[in-house]
Amino acid sequence: MNGLPDNVKKIAKMNVQETAKALSGDLRLRIVEALGEREMSISQLAEQLGVAQPTVTINVQMLESVGLVESRQGINREKICFRTYDTVVLDLPKKPGEGLHGIEDIQMGIGMYSSCDVDSPCGLLGPEDMIGCPDDPRAFYDPQRGSTELLWFGGSGYVEYYFPNPVPPGVRLKELRLSAEVCSEAPGYEMEWPSDIAVWINGHLIGEWTSPSDFGDRKGVLTPSRWLGMTQYGKLTEWAVGENGSRVNERKGASVKLADLGLHFSKPIVVRLGVREDAENKRGLNLFGERFGDYSQGLKLSFVHQD
Numbered sequence: 155m156n157g158l159p160d161n162v163k164k165i166a167k168m169n170v171q172e173t174a175k176a177l178s179g180d181l182r183l184r185i186v187e188a189l190g191e192r193e194m195s196i197s198q199l200a201e202q203l204g205v206a207q208p209t210v211t212i213n214v215q216m217l218e219s220v221g222l223v224e225s226r227q228g229i230n231r232e233k234i235c236f237r238t239y240d241t242v243v244l245d246l247p248k249k250p251g252e253g254l255h256g257i258e259d260i261q262m263g264i265g266m267y268s269s270c271d272v273d274s275p276c277g278l279l280g281p282e283d284m285i286g287c288p289d290d291p292r293a294f295y296d297p298q299r300g301s302t303e304l305l306w307f308g309g310s311g312y313v314e315y316y317f318p319n320p321v322p323p324g325v326r327l328k329e330l331r332l333s334a335e336v337c338s339e340a341p342g343y344e345m346e347w348p349s350d351i352a353v354w355i356n357g358h359l360i361g362e363w364t365s366p367s368d369f370g371d372r373k374g375v376l377t378p379s380r381w382l383g384m385t386q387y388g389k390l391t392e393w394a395v396g397e398n399g400s401r402v403n404e405r406k407g408a409s410v411k412l413a414d415l416g417l418h419f420s421k422p423i424v425v426r427l428g429v430r431e432d433a434e435n436k437r438g439l440n441l442f443g444e445r446f447g448d449y450s451q452g453l454k455l456s457f458v459h460q461d
Contacts, residue, residue, distance in 0.1 A: 193236035265302030303443035312428025337388035339438030343370025349437035361407025
């Protein structure tokens with residue numbers, strides 16, 4: 155690294171995976187190329203590259219996220235983009251875990267559960283229509299359930315997912331986090347309808363969040379306009395377990411600790427989302443996919459590494 159300019163030294167400290175991913179797309183390379191001699195607006199890039207503006211915007215954001223491109227606001231409030239570096243040098247990892255992100259995320263579609271226990275009322279909504287028949291638990295075993303964008307059941311019950319463990323042996327975890335958009339389940343919708351929604355990881359109860367409502371008072375940001383008079387959105391909720399205990403949305407959860415989970419590189423991580431049979435507020439749940447509700451995500455399991 156001796157003798158290299160300061161901007162090269164700065165880029166070399168960036169995450170190898172993120173930088174390589176940002177440069178792996180043909181369109182992103184063309185954007186970097188187009189910005190090689192002059193700054194350009196999003197509309198200018200779209201015209202030169204022959205690509206729709208929204209597509210250019212998304213790919214510019216990926217380049218911005220790793221610092222390869224920056225932007226400023228132009229005279230007409232249009233985004234003006236410019237390339238940050240002409241040379242990229244990356245330090246390759248030398249020991250286990252060094253090349254990993256500080257946080258590794260695995261996202262899973264809500265219909266990719268491995269097992270479930272639900273009763274009527276219940277249902278699965280796909281991209282276009284219902285999967286199977288509403289209020290028929292057999293629909294939860296339909297082969298098309300993988301495309302589910304909204305899942306619900308009343309009372310108690312659960313859906314259970316198997317996540318792979320991406321953390322190699324020798325790398326220490328600081329925290330494991332699960333986030334999902336969820337709410338209670340009532341017929342139609344009901345704003346005064348609390349339900350205690352719980353998460354278990356490898357059989358250990360991490361904690362419960364009491365959803366105050368089955369939210370339907372407004373349209374969800376991503377919810378299709380055809381879905382009327384029903385649940386519209388939920389709340390993005392996070393369950394986490396660390397070295398000293400668990401939490402739910404920054405509040406103390408169960409006493410279970412990361413070491414109690416028995417995580418192993420070659421074994422799946424079993425995540426169960428549901429409502430206990432003996433819960434104080436036993437009013438089911440709605441679970442939202444990445445194209446339904448307010449947030450563009452399904453289930454997200456995050457692995458926070460030690461510094």
